[in-house]
Amino acid sequence: xxxxxxxxxxxFSEGRRPEVVAAIxxxxxxxxxxxxxxxxxxxxxxxxxxxxxGPLEPVLEAAFAGxxxxxxxxxxxxxxxxxxxxxxxxxxxxxxxxGITLEELVPAARRLGERIARELGVPVFLYGEAxxxxxxxxxxxxxxxxxxxxxxxMDGDPERRPDFGPPTVHPTAGGTVVGVxxxxxxxxxxxxxxxxxxxxxxxxxVREAGGGLVNVRAIGVKLERRGTTQISMNLLDYRKTPxxxxxxxxxxxARRYGVEIRSSQVVGLVPEDALVECxxxxxxxxATWSRRQILERRLMELEAAEAERRPTDPAPGAEPxxx
Amino acid sequence: xxxxxxxxxxxFSEGRRPEVVAAIxxxxxxxxxxxxxxxxxxxxxxxxxxxxxGPLEPVLEAAFAGxxxxxxxxxxxxxxxxxxxxxxxxxxxxxxxxGITLEELVPAARRLGERIARELGVPVFLYGEAxxxxxxxxxxxxxxxxxxxxxxxMDGDPERRPDFGPPTVHPTAGGTVVGVxxxxxxxxxxxxxxxxxxxxxxxxxVREAGGGLVNVRAIGVKLERRGTTQISMNLLDYRKTPxxxxxxxxxxxARRYGVEIRSSQVVGLVPEDALVECxxxxxxxxATWSRRQILERRLMELEAAEAERRPTDPAPGAEPxxx
Numbered sequence: 001x002x003x004x005x006x007x008x009x010x011x012f013s014e015g016r017r018p019e020v021v022a023a024i025x026x027x028x029x030x031x032x033x034x035x036x037x038x039x040x041x042x043x044x045x046x047x048x049x050x051x052x053x054g055p056l057e058p059v060l061e062a063a064f065a066g067x068x069x070x071x072x073x074x075x076x077x078x079x080x081x082x083x084x085x086x087x088x089x090x091x092x093x094x095x096x097x098x099g100i101t102l103e104e105l106v107p108a109a110r111r112l113g114e115r116i117a118r119e120l121g122v123p124v125f126l127y128g129e130a131x132x133x134x135x136x137x138x139x140x141x142x143x144x145x146x147x148x149x150x151x152x153x154m155d156g157d158p159e160r161r162p163d164f165g166p167p168t169v170h171p172t173a174g175g176t177v178v179g180v181x182x183x184x185x186x187x188x189x190x191x192x193x194x195x196x197x198x199x200x201x202x203x204x205x206v207r208e209a210g211g212g213l214v215n216v217r218a219i220g221v222k223l224e225r226r227g228t229t230q231i232s233m234n235l236l237d238y239r240k241t242p243x244x245x246x247x248x249x250x251x252x253x254a255r256r257y258g259v260e261i262r263s264s265q266v267v268g269l270v271p272e273d274a275l276v277e278c279x280x281x282x283x284x285x286x287a288t289w290s291r292r293q294i295l296e297r298r299l300m301e302l303e304a305a306e307a308e309r310r311p312t313d314p315a316p317g318a319e320p321x322x323x
Numbered sequence: 324x325x326x327x328x329x330x331x332x333x334x335f336s337e338g339r340r341p342e343v344v345a346a347i348x349x350x351x352x353x354x355x356x357x358x359x360x361x362x363x364x365x366x367x368x369x370x371x372x373x374x375x376x377g378p379l380e381p382v383l384e385a386a387f388a389g390x391x392x393x394x395x396x397x398x399x400x401x402x403x404x405x406x407x408x409x410x411x412x413x414x415x416x417x418x419x420x421x422g423i424t425l426e427e428l429v430p431a432a433r434r435l436g437e438r439i440a441r442e443l444g445v446p447v448f449l450y451g452e453a454x455x456x457x458x459x460x461x462x463x464x465x466x467x468x469x470x471x472x473x474x475x476x477m478d479g480d481p482e483r484r485p486d487f488g489p490p491t492v493h494p495t496a497g498g499t500v501v502g503v504x505x506x507x508x509x510x511x512x513x514x515x516x517x518x519x520x521x522x523x524x525x526x527x528x529v530r531e532a533g534g535g536l537v538n539v540r541a542i543g544v545k546l547e548r549r550g551t552t553q554i555s556m557n558l559l560d561y562r563k564t565p566x567x568x569x570x571x572x573x574x575x576x577a578r579r580y581g582v583e584i585r586s587s588q589v590v591g592l593v594p595e596d597a598l599v600e601c602x603x604x605x606x607x608x609x610a611t612w613s614r615r616q617i618l619e620r621r622l623m624e625l626e627a628a629e630a631e632r633r634p635t636d637p638a639p640g641a642e643p644x645x646x
Binding site: 005037270271286288298 | 328330358360376420421506513566567570584585586587588589591592593594595598599601602603605606607608609611612616617618619620621622625626629
C-alpha cells in the first residue's frame, strides 16, 4: 500500500484583504503533515482558493482550522463579489490522490461537516460523492440564491435543508458546502489555426454538454500573443476520462477542418497516474503490465511494509549491535 | 531534491547451490536501507543476479558484503557454466535511479573497487562510465578469456591490467568488474504476424548494430503459444533513447510488411520517468511543462525541504507542547 494522500481545495469568500487570506492559509499550513501547494486569490471574485495535501486526518484537521479562521474573520453581510457563494468558508472539496477511493472519503467528509456544524454553528451541506440526494451532488444547485437567498432556500425547499447543524443561516458566515470529488486536471490543446470559430466548434463537440466526452468541460479561446487558438478543458474525472482521450478526440474533430494539434499544456498540478495512463495507452502495454512494475512504486511498497514490521524504532543503543 | 536512489545489479558465479545464492542475497539484504527487489538464478549459466536499491552508502556497503560472501563461498577452479565470467563476484554495476547522475556515481564505484581490492585481495576492473580507457567501457572486453585466461590477459595486455589490487588473479575468486551504467529496460513489442522472418528483419533494422537506434539491442522471436512474433529489446539508456522511440521505429519498419503492432510489454521494473517521457511525447506537452507539475513529486520536494529545515526530530517530550 502506498501512503494515503488526500488533497483539499477549500474556497473562501475573501480576495481583497491579503492579511485575511494569509491568516486562513496559515491556519491550514500549520497543521503538521499538511503541505500547502498553492494559494490563489482574486479581487474581482473576492475569493481565494487554497490547495493543500496530506494524510487524511491532518487534512481534515487543517480543513476545520481553515473554516474556523474564515468564520471568525469574514462577514458576508458586507461581502460583494462576482462569484456565487453561500458562506465565508464556501466549499471544502476533499480529493483522493493516492491509497484511498472517492467512496472511502465520504465518511471523512461527513465527520468534517458534522464537526463544522457542531463547533462553529454553521449549517453544512454535503455535495459530490458525499451528497445525500442526486440533485445535491451538484455544487451550483446548493449555491443557488447565494448567501442572501440561503435562508429562504433552506426554509422553502426540503432538498436545500442542511445535512448538519442548525436550520438557520450563520449570521455572518452563512453556510458551508463539504464534499468529495475526483481530482480535476486543467488541460489545454493548442491548434494549428488562428480561427477562433473553428476552435469553438471543436470545443462544442468535445465537451459533455455537446455530446462529447463525459466529465469534460471545454471552450475554444484565441491566444492573441501566439497567433493561434486553444481548446481549454477541465477534465473532471481523469480516472474515467483520461487525458489521452481528450487529446485524441480534439485531434479527430480538428481533422474535419484540416487542422493539426500543435501542442498541449497541463495547467497546475497533475497526478502521476494520469500521465502513466497515457504511456500505457500509446505504447499499447499488454495484460502482463502492472503499475507495480514502476520501480519507485515498488520501492515505496517495500518501505511501507518495512515500516509496518517495525512500528517503533528502538532507541539508539537500546539493542546490542550484531557486529 | 528527491532522495537519492541507486540500483545495484551484481552478478555472481553461482546458480546451482540455492543455499549459496541465498547467503549472498542475505548478506546484501541485511544492510539497513537496502531493498532486494529480485533474485534470478540460472543453472545452465551457473550464475545468479541480485537486483537491489537504496541510498548510495547502504548500496555500496551491501555491494561489498555480497562480493565478500561470494569470494568466501565460490571456487572458480571447479566452476563451469555457459555464461562468460572472470570472478566469483563477476560484475557489480551501479545504476543511478533518482537524484544522482552517472558521473556522480563514478567516484562511488572507484571507492567500492578500491575497498574490494584492498580488503579481499581481488583485482578490480572499472567499466562503463567508470572505465579508465574507452575500450574498458565494454564489459565483454574485460571478460575476454574468462577466469581461466585472466592472468594471461593481465600479463599480456596493458589495457587488461586491474585498476585496483594485486597484479595476480585471486586463486579461487578471480577478478571483479565494478562500474556504472544507466538503467536498462527490457521491452518487447508484439507484432500482428506469425512470420518470424519478418520479425527478425524488423529487429535487424531497429537495433544499433543494424543501423537503427543507438543503445538498443533487438532480436525477432516467435511466441509459439500465442501464434505471433515479437521484437524483444534491451533499451540500454532510456534517457537518451526512450521507449516511445523504439516503439515508433518498430511500427515504422513493420509498415513495410503491412504488419501492425498488437501490443507491447515491459519485462521487470521500469523507472517512472521512462513512462512520463512517453506521455510527454504523445501528448506533445509544450515548453510550459515541467515534471515538477507532477503532484507526487511536488509533495516529495516539500517533504525533503521540511526534513532539511528540521535535521533532527526532538525526542518525544523534550519540548513543552504548544497547547
